[in-house]
Amino acid sequence: MNQTNSKRIFSEALKLMPGGVNSPARAFGGVGGTPIVMDRGEGCFLFDADGNRYIDYVLSWGPMILGHQHPKVNAALNAAVARGTSFGAPTLAENRLAELVISMVPSIEKIRLVNSGTEATMSAIRLARGYTGRDRIVKFIGNYHGHVDSLLVAAGSAAATLGAPNSPGITRGTTADTILVPYNRPELAEAVFHEFGPTIAGIIVEPVAGNMGCVPGTSEFLKTLRKLTKDYGSLLIFDEVMSGFRVAKGGAQEYYGIIPDLTTLGKIIGGGLPVGAYGGRAEIMDYVIPVGKVYQAGTLSGNPLATAAGIATLSVILEDPRSFYDQIEQKTTMLANGLEKAAKDFKIHASVQHIGGMITIFFLGNEDTRIDHWDAASRCNKDLFAKFFWKLIEKGVYFPCSQFETMFLSTAHTEEIIEETIEKVRESFAEITGRTGF
Numbered sequence: 001m002n003q004t005n006s007k008r009i010f011s012e013a014l015k016l017m018p019g020g021v022n023s024p025a026r027a028f029g030g031v032g033g034t035p036i037v038m039d040r041g042e043g044c045f046l047f048d049a050d051g052n053r054y055i056d057y058v059l060s061w062g063p064m065i066l067g068h069q070h071p072k073v074n075a076a077l078n079a080a081v082a083r084g085t086s087f088g089a090p091t092l093a094e095n096r097l098a099e100l101v102i103s104m105v106p107s108i109e110k111i112r113l114v115n116s117g118t119e120a121t122m123s124a125i126r127l128a129r130g131y132t133g134r135d136r137i138v139k140f141i142g143n144y145h146g147h148v149d150s151l152l153v154a155a156g157s158a159a160a161t162l163g164a165p166n167s168p169g170i171t172r173g174t175t176a177d178t179i180l181v182p183y184n185r186p187e188l189a190e191a192v193f194h195e196f197g198p199t200i201a202g203i204i205v206e207p208v209a210g211n212m213g214c215v216p217g218t219s220e221f222l223k224t225l226r227k228l229t230k231d232y233g234s235l236l237i238f239d240e241v242m243s244g245f246r247v248a249k250g251g252a253q254e255y256y257g258i259i260p261d262l263t264t265l266g267k268i269i270g271g272g273l274p275v276g277a278y279g280g281r282a283e284i285m286d287y288v289i290p291v292g293k294v295y296q297a298g299t300l301s302g303n304p305l306a307t308a309a310g311i312a313t314l315s316v317i318l319e320d321p322r323s324f325y326d327q328i329e330q331k332t333t334m335l336a337n338g339l340e341k342a343a344k345d346f347k348i349h350a351s352v353q354h355i356g357g358m359i360t361i362f363f364l365g366n367e368d369t370r371i372d373h374w375d376a377a378s379r380c381n382k383d384l385f386a387k388f389f390w391k392l393i394e395k396g397v398y399f400p401c402s403q404f405e406t407m408f409l410s411t412a413h414t415e416e417i418i419e420e421t422i423e424k425v426r427e428s429f430a431e432i433t434g435r436t437g438f
């Protein structure tokens, strides 16, 4: 495969930006080699700077649930551009997006739009602290909530891949009030509340973890978190930046039937433009300025282009939400079955984990059978993953460049495309193992 232009453009980028990128997840740190420079997207495909086509399972790390350049999203964006791109004043479109989200996400009565998932989580924990008058926040190992100072403690995602769980530049004071607990271990969360409960402002959790690969929370774990926060007067914050509008119309909270106090959103809510949001019970949200005293602002928040793309995306989902999520789930299951069978046939020790439109194939460490927390994830065979990743790239399939990033499906991925993907996975396994499979 000719990647001459990619290599040239990326070597220029290295002189212009740290590591040649504007976000570390793109730097191929987990697989080595040169990142592929993308030129355009169309449906379930990406095309690189040399014109090579890839089936895209990254989908901009989650947002593009309708695939690239969905006609209705494009039309909404074009119409918005024609009216002006930013006013710094209230617009009707903000009401519309807020109404859609409130109608879809069970816990949200009032919402505030921001510009990224990071802003959403940062604001939500500030609100939890302002509302409860307490300082401590509980966070889970391997969960990622963006690059919020106080949450960059043993974070997953790029931080884990880069082996830099703690970032220089963050003061000890900033993280002193963050308590880290292993994921999916309800008894350990209980122990923490027995000791610190009355001083804990809130728990922030990915109800479906997607930043150590796809690791759904267990129902028992999430129920325990709901009970503990209720018993101790702390707030439960579901970080649904990734799981929101992806595992169900109302996100993981609908899927599990557990209603948090606050919810953070991002990714899909912007339909490919930079948007985040946080919301919850009106009584809590009214602690936010200008009604309340918890400060939070944004020059471009509720931006007309971003709201247009978000409204268009959610509106397509709402045309027939049941069949929308059934289809995504069915396609994801089809891919999961294909990956599982391929791993078995080629005698590769793996766990394929999926929920809604999220899926990961983990190349397990010897002692593991499934990944349900970060310790087990960290034992995965990252060298095998790197080989697998590059074999697929050669065959025109773009998987995330890290064992610890989730793959996503969109409505644009057809059954034929998924069959083609499975075939290329089998070819890759054959080349890596030297086995024939059967």
Ligand SMILES: *Cc1c(COP(=O)(O)O)cnc(C)c1O
Pocket (backbone or CB within 6 Å): 115, 116, 117, 118, 119, 121, 144, 145, 146, 147, 206, 210, 211, 239, 240, 241, 242, 243, 266, 267, 276
């Ligand atoms: C992506 C992500 C974030 C951060 O969102 P950005 O828009 O990258 O700042 C926060 N939480 C979760 C669960 C995410 O997946």
